[in-house]
Amino acid sequence: MKAAAFAYARATSVVNALELLAAHGDKAKVLSGGQSLMPAMNLRLLSPDIVVDIGGLAELRGFAVKGDVLVIGALTRHVDLLGSPEVALHAPLLRDAVAHVAHPAIRNRGTIGGSLAHADPASELPACVVALDATIIVRGPAGERRIAATRFFKGIYETALSPDELLVAVEVPVAGQGSTFFFQEYARRHGDYAIVGLAARAVVAGGRFTDFRLGFFAVGDRPLLATAADKLINASVTAVLLAEAATALADELDPQEDQQASPAMRRHLAAVLLRRCVAALLARPELEAGATR
The missing domain is CATH 3.30.390.50 (CO dehydrogenase flavoprotein, C-terminal domain)
Known part of the structure; x- marks a missing residue:
């Protein structure tokens, strides 16, 4: 099968992405790695009017240690989690889990933010951020919200994200002594x-x-x-x-x-x-x- 007809917009910045989401509401879907969204669209399980592609937003990719947390950009790919020295040192649970995610072709495209926002109850990374007591950072028209991972997942494919919000980062407490x-x-x-x-x-x-x-x-x-x-x-x-x-x-x-x-x-x-x-x-x-x- 193939997806129903849809419009496509490539966001040029987080602000631009939020403008597009605000304009289209729940008729829009965000495309990051696409490894869950595109199969669902091809099976006609989802039929958005517009797909907002955020894949080119470099500001949402990468790692940074800030005090006692490791900040991971939402567009950081699974393969980057596997190879990151910061993840290996501060959050090795993520590295171990990602090795079980699908296959190399999927891990080369899939992103941590996409996995969390998709909220598949059989997925590895949502359980990891809950176990790690992580914080999900989302941005919307009213500004930034910080949501505890334990409150982020609401049900099958359902999260605390509003249609006009974008998941931008994950904060994971760094591993302490004895961890x-x-x-x-x-x-x-x-x-x-x-x-x-x-x-x-x-x-x-x-x-x-x-x-x-x-x-x-x-x-x-x-x-x-x-x-x-x-x-x-x-x-x-x-x-x-x-x-x-x-x-x-x-x-x-x-x-x-x-x-x-x-x-x-x-x-x-x-x-x-x-x-x-x-x-x-x-x-x-x-x-x-x-x-x-």
Whole structure:
């Protein structure tokens, strides 16, 4: 299939892009990398009147460390996250996650801002920014808004962005002393949509978690910051306590049934990932007992 007829405008600046969005409202769609938008348009799942191409806006691309945050421009491509020394040092969870995103051709075009704005609940990067306690920076006619990642995702393909706003950057707290990370997902094949995935950030001291954030994806209509992690903070983690956390996690999840997995299977795999994550971050392999490989 091919997309329905649409007008095309190539924005010359962020201000120009915002003017175009203000003029056309929800009848406009923003084109950054295009790896989600164009297939949806070709399948007639989306039929915008106009596509606003922001791909040429160099001001929305790149990295900068400002104080205790790493600022990533919205047009920074997945491949740039993979190769960035700043990301490797300050936010290695993003590097680890992007390696699972689709295939090289997609990673060479797809952007972090496009992935977040698309808000696919099976996508890796939304879960990462939730786990990292990131802040999403958006700009609109009224100026700039800062939105916590935990409040940005509202449902399947739904975010806190207004039709006349543009996602311009992501701020990620830099990794501090004792910070450690975990990323893993289950998929039919590498590069396929995840069946269940987990992006986690922790601070470990004296063999205990002093901070622990679990960002699950493909288990509901948006990335989930699991409160089950709270049971494991400032506690001596035992197999019994970990089992209690896994039970609490299952109660939090709201997975859907589809051609890939049943809700029961997704709950089981999420518990497997929880055990595997805790065992890896605490360097206690005995806690992984019972996890499916």
